[in-house]
Amino acid sequence: MSDPIPFRPYAPGSQPSLDTPDYVTTRKRHPLRAPIKIPHTVTETTGPVFSQTHFPPSVDLTINTTGQKALGERIVVAGTILDEDGRPVPHTMVEVWQANATGRYDHPGDQHDAPLDPNFHGAGRVYTDANGRYRIVTIRPGAYPWPNHHNAWRPTHIHFSYFGPAFASRLVTQMYFPGDPLLAFDPIFNAIPDTRARDRLIAAFDMDITEADYALGYRFDVVLRGRGATPMEA
Amino acid sequence: MGIATASQTIGPYWHLIEDKDWADLTRFGATGDKIVLTGTIFDGDGKPCPDTCVEIWQSDPPTSDTFPGFGRANSDATGTFRLTTIKPGPVAGLGNAQQAPHIAICLLGRGLMAGLVTRAYFAGDPLNATDPLLSSIEDPALRGTLIAVADGPGVWRLDIRLQGDGETVFLDV
Ligand SMILES: [Fe+2]
Numbered sequence: 115m116s117d118p119i120p121f122r123p124y125a126p127g128s129q130p131s132l133d134t135p136d137y138v139t140t141r142k143r144h145p146l147r148a149p150i151k152i153p154h155t156v157t158e159t160t161g162p163v164f165s166q167t168h169f170p171p172s173v174d175l176t177i178n179t180t181g182q183k184a185l186g187e188r189i190v191v192a193g194t195i196l197d198e199d200g201r202p203v204p205h206t207m208v209e210v211w212q213a214n215a216t217g218r219y220d221h222p223g224d225q226h227d228a229p230l231d232p233n234f235h236g237a238g239r240v241y242t243d244a245n246g247r248y249r250i251v252t253i254r255p256g257a258y259p260w261p262n263h264h265n266a267w268r269p270t271h272i273h274f275s276y277f278g279p280a281f282a283s284r285l286v287t288q289m290y291f292p293g294d295p296l297l298a299f300d301p302i303f304n305a306i307p308d309t310r311a312r313d314r315l316i317a318a319f320d321m322d323i324t325e326a327d328y329a330l331g332y333r334f335d336v337v338l339r340g341r342g343a344t345p346m347e348a
Numbered sequence: 349m350g351i352a353t354a355s356q357t358i359g360p361y362w363h364l365i366e367d368k369d370w371a372d373l374t375r376f377g378a379t380g381d382k383i384v385l386t387g388t389i390f391d392g393d394g395k396p397c398p399d400t401c402v403e404i405w406q407s408d409p410p411t412s413d414t415f416p417g418f419g420r421a422n423s424d425a426t427g428t429f430r431l432t433t434i435k436p437g438p439v440a441g442l443g444n445a446q447q448a449p450h451i452a453i454c455l456l457g458r459g460l461m462a463g464l465v466t467r468a469y470f471a472g473d474p475l476n477a478t479d480p481l482l483s484s485i486e487d488p489a490l491r492g493t494l495i496a497v498a499d500g501p502g503v504w505r506l507d508i509r510l511q512g513d514g515e516t517v518f519l520d521v
Pocket residue numbers: 213268271273359
């Protein structure tokens with residue numbers, strides 16, 4: 115059997131450092147030793163394929179708990195998932211979770227003094243279509259404070275999780291909103307060295323995704339790792 | 349050509365881990381050598397990390413309607429995770445090499461800007477001696493951070509230290 119085609123290394127500056135002291139929790143959680151670079155084997159170049167029977171989609175976060183409508187500004191988030199060679203990533207699971215419109219997570223661990231919305235839980239799961247496209251309906255989340263430093267506030271964001279074709283293409287990230295003044299102060303967003311890579315996490319307002327008399331639309335396109343043409347050097 | 353989107357911390361991952369079923373990879377009826385993979389995650393102060401998301405992937409046995417190959421568990425208040433799966437067999441390495449049975453692990457969590465990748469091998473497996481990754485690590489103490497130890501019938505324990513004394517070997521994949 116021939117060797118699997120490895121995934122390409124990440125582009126320099128495109129990924130945040132694990133050692134990001136401004137994000138205080140990283141100080142005691144980042145490894146001190148450099149990771150061992152390993153050539154990709156079948157362990158890294160294959161990954162889970164989720165059956166929609168076992169893992170059913172839930173596209174609309176505004177009605178996914180009680181059947182009643184959630185409070186807040188309804189939005190549509192849609193986009194395309196491509197690999198680094200521009201090929202769509204079809205039929206892959208996208209997980210999404212977020213705070214409600216007041217900036218509160220429906221979770222016992224969230225003690226922020228902002229009201230819960232009984233009709234908004236804030237979690238969903240969708241799959242890309244054959245062309246790598248996905249779409250969710252949700253509520254624009256609120257900003258919320260966090261204990262990182264004095265007067266620390268997370269910019270408005272939605273958490274996203276992607277799988278792609280392999281263990282090596284796994285990605286967990288956050289989508290931000292255009293024009294958010296909190297972005298400049300956020301150590302998590304600013305941990306990404308390359309400003310262009312940072313800016314690609316900011317969704318774009320999109321009139322084509324906006325639905326008349328229904329919801330504003332935002333485009334959030336994502337790129338997962340592509341496979342290299344030549345085997346990675348061990 | 350595009351550039352892969354940046355990772356951001358999973359945060360305290362409030363909702364991602366709510367479905368506790370994901371910790372049992374045998375829940376769809378998989379048969380085989382059922383095992384528990386458990387361990388405790390420690391930070392650089394030696395304190396347990398109670399809010400880590402532990403994901404595992406194994407290419408053996410092959411995924412099927414009854415076996416997803418992928419699982420996810422949170423670490424609890426004591427920093428301990430617990431996953432139930434089918435013990436993998438050996439898998440192909442590069443060239444003619446064979447890899448010892450192992451499970452790939454990705455840790456996501458608050459304070460982790462990206463996933464931390466490591467592996468769990470199984471103590472006592474005769475193939476460990478010729479596994480390409482294990483045999484590339486000369487220091488037995490470092491190598492040992494990748495090897496789960498038997499901790500009761502069918503239970504394998506791999507503690508993970510993120511930083512400092514006994515720091516786990518992490519992999520750049
Ligand atoms: Fe968040």
